[in-house]
Amino acid sequence: MADTPISVLDAPTRPSPGADVVVITAHPQMEHSRINRRLMRAARRLPATESSPLIVVRDLYSLYPDYLIDVAEEQALLASAKLIVWQHPIHWYSMPPLMKLWLDDVLAFGWAYGPGGIALRGKDLWLVATTGGPEESYQPTSYNRYFFSDFLPPYEQTANLCGLRFLPPLILHGAHRAEDAEVEAHLAVYAQRLASYPNWPELDELLYELPALIPEDARPDEDSDDASDPPRLASQGAD
């Protein structure tokens, strides 16, 4: 619950229990957004049918304008989901700050990773992002100097550490100048993908990786003085 008027801000996104897909969207200036706003609406307006998954959209900047994330509620939503979507613009080669705070707070040690941190294991993570720069700018000869995929390892490794399968991202480059037709096509792909999850043709080819093993002394253990809590990380990684 946001800390300002309880019911209003949350009203459009009141979490439905047991949603299959949780879309986490973040745009610090949603009012100026051209693509991300429409992506968010597309996800919200998907008709609920027998075969389509139940989708919940979390607009972080509208839910938490004061940057106070309701960790319990976010975790409860994720726990029942099968697919987690991160939908946001790429700012400074990374995610918007509130989204990062969401990661810091929600993907907690002992819940999402680390000893006992298996809440997200076996779920899918899908990055749906836009960039300002055109695709051509993402190469060694242009001003962004790297291929876009070179900026993705932090995402991939975050997914890996939580036991999430990192699905191929859906990226729209040059979002400012994209033609209407291009945008419409992009939105259509997005909606179609959401509606048909988990029946994507390429899913079967993507394997779940084993989460990287965190050595026990990498982080001071929360309950290291508790002898009944043996290091289970290695054995649990193998499910």
Added chain:
Amino acid sequence: MEHGSWLTGTLVYLAAAVIAVPLARFLGLGSIIGYLAGGILIGPWGLKFVTNPQDMLHFSEFGVVLMLFLVGLELEPKRLWQLRKPIFGWGSVQLFGSAALMLGVGMLFGMDWRIALVAALGLAMSSTAIGLGVLGERGLMNTTSGQGVLSVSLLQDVAAIPILALLPLLALSHEKAEGSAWVSAAKAIGVIAIIVFGGRLLIRPALRWIARSATPEIFTAASLLLVVATAALMQTVGLSMALGAFLAGVLLAESEYRRELETDIEPFKGLLLGLFFIAVGMSIDFAVVMARPLLIAGIVFGFLLVKAVVLWGMGRGMPLPKPERPVFIILLAQGGEFGFVVFQTAAGADVIDAPTASLLVAAVAISMLVTPLLLVAADKWLIPLLAGQAKKKSNIEELHDPQHQAVIIAGFGRYGQVVGRMLYANGIKPTVLDVDAEQIEAMRRFGWPVFYGDATRLDMMRTAGAATARVLVLAIDDVAQSIEVAKMVRENFPDLTIVARARNVQHYFELHDLGVEMIERETLDSALMSARSVLEQLGWERHQARTLALRFRRHNVDQLAKMAPHRKDEAKLIAAAKQGRQQLESLFAQERDEAAKREARVGWSDDADTRGAPAIENETATSKAPTLT
């Protein structure tokens, strides 16, 4: 003092005060009428416990002296200088205007001009004690009318000096030589100079020395001594004791001992002033009153009327807000303690004879007795009427052109103003309604288009555009009216979103019950900002303090929603509140505990940071998750 034993006297006076004053206050009449009534009751015309009130009158006049000392203490010379215009301007208009009119009336009735002059000057005086007492009791000291009463009273105090000095010159048989007047004038100036320079140069160091002795009762004694000495000094040269005390007070107003002096003198002043009023009550000579009741009534009515006319003119000229005028007029129209002094001095100097003096004293005393009753009457009938008129008759027109803005703000006080300014800053022009004519005028001077309009009226809200507006900011500070508006809007304009200010939790619940969703308690956020500052001062990191305050706020708001169903059942409400508090306290305590443990471990494994990036990366992430799920 009374002939009986000192103990009996004390017993009678204290008992009279202790019984009569609470009774009078209970009846809504104010403490002064209680003292007066107590005096009449125990006096020679009542139960005859005291038969010679004059001694007590003299003794208790000292209460007036102490009061003026305190008035002086409150008045820094700077403020006095700022008030010079109202004091010498409006004060003179009141005193000399009323006196001249009364002199004329007296001479029309064929009175000797000397007697008429003495009567006029004495009756023109007003009771500083009652005036300032009532202002204090009603919290009106800082209003325009309060400042008006104070200025006029101060001028009367100042003017009393020359009046009392000149009275003997009116005597039928001139005995005093011209020379002695000059001598006494020189003496008077000398004494005032002594007080002014002594106050500056001697009294402060002396007080410092006494304060260092760290004997509280001696400081009290010194405070009293200071006032008594000043008064005595003034009296030796035939000046007003009260004026001397006032001067001493002003001189000490800027000293570091102002507060101590005030608290030390205050109880003495209160008791002595009470005694003074008891004595005035006792001194009313009912023989004279009984013998010529019509004459007395005529004098009282006549002088009150004349003074009221002058004061009414002043009220218009100043100008005072209409609803404040009745109190201003009533407080200054009555006679006062300086009147007693003037008549006694005049009688002593054979300017007027004893029966005349008695008549005039009785008239003044009766006017003082009537004043509280007049105030009650004005409160009941006149002021509400004028307040109503002020709303309608002031040059602020009621809103009558239909408005079509997206936002309506009802109530443009401290709360509504901030909302309005923020909206204006963002290019939104709300329709602003308020019912306080003064407030509206003030706001308009600052360039805010505020309409006069009562938001509780359906037709007014229609005109303000409630049917088409999107948001109503309900910022009225009166809880009952706020509820009334919310109810009316919910019934008649269900599409209009209400953003409401709640004065307190009960108000919040009532609005909540009406279906208002956006309610802010008016002090919650500023109090939380202060709480953040406290945590910061105690060493919390600023960002941590912010997060804790936000989480506290969320918990608090959630808690309020949980408590809403129990709000009529106090026991359950308290239980729910306690439980909520405990939950939050134990949650925060647990987190502090874990943070402390974590810190201890990090300290221990300081060199571990090269081994696992995520561990260090996520170190800042608190462990809210395990405790909350």
